[in-house]
Amino acid sequence: MSMLTIENLHARVEGKEILKGLSLTVNAGEVHAIMGPNGAGKSTLGNVLSGRDGYEVTAGSVIYNGVDLLALDPEERAAAGVFLAFQYPVEIPGVNNTYFLRAAFNAQRKVRGEKELDSMQFLKLVREKLKVMQISDELLHRAVNEGFSGGEKKRNEIFQMAVLEPQLAILDETDSGLDIDALKQVAQGVNTLRSPERAFLMITHYQRLLDYVVPDFVHVLADGRIVESGDKSLALKLEAQGYAGVAERHPAGASA
Amino acid sequence: MNQPATLPLVTALLDAPLPPSGIDWLDAMRQENREAFAAGGLPDTRVEAWKYTALRALSQRRFAPGDAGAQTRAVDASTLALPGVDGPRLVFVNGEFRADLSAIDAPPAGLTLQPLSQALKGDAEPLRFALSRSASLGHARGAGDAFTHINAASAADGVVLRVAAHHKIAAPVHLVFIGAAADAAVAWHVRHIIELGEGAELSLVEQHIGSDESSHLATLVSDIDLREGAVLHHVLLQNATTTSTLIRQSRLRLHTKAHAMMHVLELGGALVRHDLQAELIGDDAQLDTRGVFMPHGRQHLDTQLAIRHQALNTRSSSNWRGVASDRARGVFRGAMVVAPGADGSDASLSNKNLLLSPNAEIDTKPELEIYADEVKAAHGATVGQLDERSLFYLRSRGIPLHEARALLTTAFCRAVLDDLPNEALREHLAELLIAQLPTH
Numbered sequence: 001m002s003m004l005t006i007e008n009l010h011a012r013v014e015g016k017e018i019l020k021g022l023s024l025t026v027n028a029g030e031v032h033a034i035m036g037p038n039g040a041g042k043s044t045l046g047n048v049l050s051g052r053d054g055y056e057v058t059a060g061s062v063i064y065n066g067v068d069l070l071a072l073d074p075e076e077r078a079a080a081g082v083f084l085a086f087q088y089p090v091e092i093p094g095v096n097n098t099y100f101l102r103a104a105f106n107a108q109r110k111v112r113g114e115k116e117l118d119s120m121q122f123l124k125l126v127r128e129k130l131k132v133m134q135i136s137d138e139l140l141h142r143a144v145n146e147g148f149s150g151g152e153k154k155r156n157e158i159f160q161m162a163v164l165e166p167q168l169a170i171l172d173e174t175d176s177g178l179d180i181d182a183l184k185q186v187a188q189g190v191n192t193l194r195s196p197e198r199a200f201l202m203i204t205h206y207q208r209l210l211d212y213v214v215p216d217f218v219h220v221l222a223d224g225r226i227v228e229s230g231d232k233s234l235a236l237k238l239e240a241q242g243y244a245g246v247a248e249r250h251p252a253g254a255s256a
Numbered sequence: 257m258n259q260p261a262t263l264p265l266v267t268a269l270l271d272a273p274l275p276p277s278g279i280d281w282l283d284a285m286r287q288e289n290r291e292a293f294a295a296g297g298l299p300d301t302r303v304e305a306w307k308y309t310a311l312r313a314l315s316q317r318r319f320a321p322g323d324a325g326a327q328t329r330a331v332d333a334s335t336l337a338l339p340g341v342d343g344p345r346l347v348f349v350n351g352e353f354r355a356d357l358s359a360i361d362a363p364p365a366g367l368t369l370q371p372l373s374q375a376l377k378g379d380a381e382p383l384r385f386a387l388s389r390s391a392s393l394g395h396a397r398g399a400g401d402a403f404t405h406i407n408a409a410s411a412a413d414g415v416v417l418r419v420a421a422h423h424k425i426a427a428p429v430h431l432v433f434i435g436a437a438a439d440a441a442v443a444w445h446v447r448h449i450i451e452l453g454e455g456a457e458l459s460l461v462e463q464h465i466g467s468d469e470s471s472h473l474a475t476l477v478s479d480i481d482l483r484e485g486a487v488l489h490h491v492l493l494q495n496a497t498t499t500s501t502l503i504r505q506s507r508l509r510l511h512t513k514a515h516a517m518m519h520v521l522e523l524g525g526a527l528v529r530h531d532l533q534a535e536l537i538g539d540d541a542q543l544d545t546r547g548v549f550m551p552h553g554r555q556h557l558d559t560q561l562a563i564r565h566q567a568l569n570t571r572s573s574s575n576w577r578g579v580a581s582d583r584a585r586g587v588f589r590g591a592m593v594v595a596p597g598a599d600g601s602d603a604s605l606s607n608k609n610l611l612l613s614p615n616a617e618i619d620t621k622p623e624l625e626i627y628a629d630e631v632k633a634a635h636g637a638t639v640g641q642l643d644e645r646s647l648f649y650l651r652s653r654g655i656p657l658h659e660a661r662a663l664l665t666t667a668f669c670r671a672v673l674d675d676l677p678n679e680a681l682r683e684h685l686a687e688l689l690i691a692q693l694p695t696h
Contacts, residue, residue, distance in 0.1 A: 050652050053644065078654035090649040094667025103663065104653035111654070143667075144649075160653065 001029045003199050004168060009060035010224075011041075012046050018044040020224030021060070026168070029196040033210055033235060034203045036221035037243040042203045042229035043087060046172040046222070049201075050084035051077050057153060064168065076188040078104070081167030085157040089247045092144040097156070098126065100144050102164055108164065129162045133189050151182035158189035169193070170201045175209035187212030222246050263298065263315045265473075269443065270294055272321030279380050286409045287300050293405035308587040308619045309529060309558045314501060319443035319473045321410070323350035326444075329436040333357045336432050338493075340680030341461045343427030344369055346415055349434045351444025351474065353413050357432075357554035366423025366456070372414040372447055383416065386449045386479050399688060403503040405530075407475040411447035414476075417460075420455035421483070428459040428678065429490075435466030435474065442470070450476040452486035452514075459489040461681065464524070468497035471526075476504040485536060489517050491681065495688065496524040505531045512538030512567070519676050520547035522557045522686055524693050533562045535572075536570035543572040546672040550692050551584030551616075553658055558587035561584035561605070565598040565628070568572035572602070577669050580616035581694045590635065591623040598628040605635040610642060610668055612661070612694055662693045 004026040011019040018041045026032055036042050048055045049062065049167040051074035062069040066170070069077060092100070106116040117125065137157055145153050154174050161169055163178055171190070175183055190213045191202065202215065210218070216233045227250040228234065231242060238246070270293070273609075274286045298315055323329070326349050330599050336347065336357070346369065347357035353371035371373055374680040375383060398592040414534055415431055433446065452458055466472065502525050508516055522528060534543050551559040563572045578586040588604045622635040642664050650660035669689050674684040 019490075052648055073542050074651035075649060075654050075656070075660075078652055086649065086650050086652075090643075090645050092646050092649065092664070092667065095663055095672055100650070100653075100655075103659065104650070104655050107656060107659065108654035164653065183327070 005058050005063045009063050010058045011044060012056045012058055018224055022225055024226055026199045028199055028253050031200040031215045032216045033215040035238060040221045040226045042221055043172055046084055046170045046203055049170055079108045083161050083164055083166030083169045085171045087172040089145045089153040089157055091146045093146050097142055097145050098140045108227045132192055133158050133159050133162055150177045154178055154186055158186050168199050175204055207235045210235045220246050261678045265315045268318045269406055281384060285405055289405040289408035296402055298402050307688045320440045320443055321634045323442045324439040326350040329432060331357055339684045340357040340678045341428045341430045343429045345430040347432045351413055351446050364425055366420040367425050368418045372416050373412055375416045375647045387495045403475045404505055405446045407477045411445035414447040419452045419456035423457040424457040428461050429460045433464045433546040434489055435472035435496055437469035439468040443473040445475045450480045452488055453476040453688055454483045455485040457487040461491045463493045464496045466497040468499045469656050471499040473501045478506045480508045481509050481514055484512045486514045492520045492526055494522045498526050500525045501527045503529045508534040510536045510541035513540045513551050515542040517544045522549035527556045531560045535564045535566055537566045539568040541570045545574040548578045548669045548672055549586050550579045551586050552581045555584045563588040563592045565594040565601040567598055569600040570598055574605040575672050576607045576673050578618045579665055581612035582620050583615045586618040588620040594626045594628045594631050596627040607626050607637040665693055666690050
């Protein structure tokens with residue numbers, strides 16, 4: 001059974017149809033890159049999968065580990081192992097990063113019927129993850145994302161992912177706004193987490209992240225649908241030809 | 257303002273016998289205040305300062321004048337302790353000092369601490385000036401004077417506290433006011449006179465609690481004078497029961513280089529009104545107020561700040577947060593005046609509010625009047641809901657909606673506790689805030 005099966009997904013935002021029949025299958029252990037021009041619906045896909053309000057699914061289905069993912073609340077999806085690394089991580093003044101992460105960690109474990117960790121146990125776990133992610137523990141003591149640089153915010157997303165150990169990680173333009181060093185760090189974090197049990201959906205506008213995290217599959221999302229799929233060479237082709245080439249091969253309105 | 261004296265509340269208050277004192281000036285003062293109340297009556301919502309707090313329902317109720325059983329009401333003194341508050345303690349039950357529950361036998365050097373009821377039995381003359389200063393401070397006249405008159409006419413107990421010059425009192429003094437279950441609804445009135453001498457320092461924790469088995473109308477008036485260079489940390493924890501009506505007036509005078517810092521938690525009560533009036537009358541005086549009001553159910557919590565800068569280079573900063581849920585109502589008015597001649601003053605005020613339910617309401621009104629030169633002033637107020645993006649962010653990590661709400665609300669409120677130096681007390685207050693959050 002596939003981990004994630006998206007079939008003919010249609011979704012609207014503020015009355016405007018953004019996803020127009022998107023289908024995609026993801027198996028455990030796979031890394032899928034979703035590329036596409038601005039406005040194609042890449043971020044909408046991430047938000048629909050993680051359950052954000054304001055995204056109305058009008059047709060189609062999303063089955064995750066045999067369960068109707070769209071019927072779950074965002075926190076239920078998280079407990080089921082779905083993680084969204086935000087394109088724009090939210091600053092939450094007054095909420096300590098470690099406290100927040102432990103609350104999330106324990107909330108998920110509670111739902112899964114696993115033992116919750118006390119603050120000492122959790123801190124031990126966090127320190128191990130920090131080492132792997134090469135992140136300074138100073139981030140732990142600050143409020144969630146407050147005053148973080150763009151790079152720090154993105155690294156904090158990957159750090160959270162490392163602690164929460166999701167089965168399906170959706171990275172929404174995690175590479176955007178990063179300089180090359182930060183990009184490498186983020187990529188290294190993702191590579192560390194790659195495993196046969198875990199799948200990644202990497203939403204990105206540019207090919208450069210894929211130099212460091214080599215995907216198993218590359219899909220082109222245009223006008224709300226996957227119009228082309230291939231291996232990593234597709235990303236290179238896109239880099240060379242631009243998305244204009246995609247538009248020529250798959251004019252809007254034509255069926256895939 | 258005028259209304260027939262036939263309102264049950266007014267009748268009941270006027271019918272109450274004045275407390276016997278045997279002191280001519282005090283009896284005369286009480287009589288004057290009673291007459292002033294009879295003439296003025298209760299304010300209605302046409303009075304600007306009472307625009308959002310209607311007394312209609314209250315005015316139809318009757319309260320017995322004091323509780324004859326106040327000295328014997330059962331209170332478990334062991335439940336009164338607060339973390340980080342280990343100094344002398346004065347406990348009042350239904351407005352009367354309870355020696356058996358209090359601990360004031362061995363006050364530290366420089367601290368004089370006495371219930372007003374005892375002070376009046378001795379030489380009352382030193383209290384004459386303070387007790388005669390009954391009506392509101394000049395600039396806030398009309399705001400709650402009815403209750404000030406009632407209080408001046410009726411208060412027979414309270415706290416008389418003095419710190420001698422240059423004495424720094426280390427352990428926080430704890431004042432506890434308990435509305436205990438009585439045979440009927442009772443009205444009680446307390447009056448505090450607090451003075452810090454030159455260079456003196458004091459930390460004061462004032463707590464209001466009670467039993468919800470009977471209802472109370474309490475008026476509390478505090479006069480707090482800080483002489484030159486005195487420093488006061490004042491924490492007010494209002495956690496009365498939802499059968500309580502509390503009308504408080506705090507009046508601060510800050511002399512040269514005096515510094516008062518107040519942290520106020522308005523949590524309990526059915527109808528609670530707090531007029532906090534401060535006059536910065538000495539150069540370089542400084543006032544910092546921080547507060548949270550968190551009405552839920554059908555509570556009505558009204559805070560009225562009136563800060564007047566009257567001297568050179570005086571500073572005030574006020575940071576208040578309101579959180580209203582269910583059908584509750586919060587009211588906040590922050591009025592700052594920089595008087596002529598108070599050049600170089602710095603006045604800032606911020607009041608941010610959260611509405612956690614569509615039926616909750618918060619009315620906030622910052623006001624600023626400047627009549628001096630080279631003044632720095634800032635004020636702002638907002639009313640909003642929890643940020644949807646933040647909520648989603650927390651939920652997307654697995655934190656359930658109600659927990660995410662509680663987390664964000666707590667963070668919102670805690671900001672005003674951050675600069676409370678007493679860490680044990682600060683953590684305790686934060687826990688009380690969390691306990692008050694809606695659980696749904």
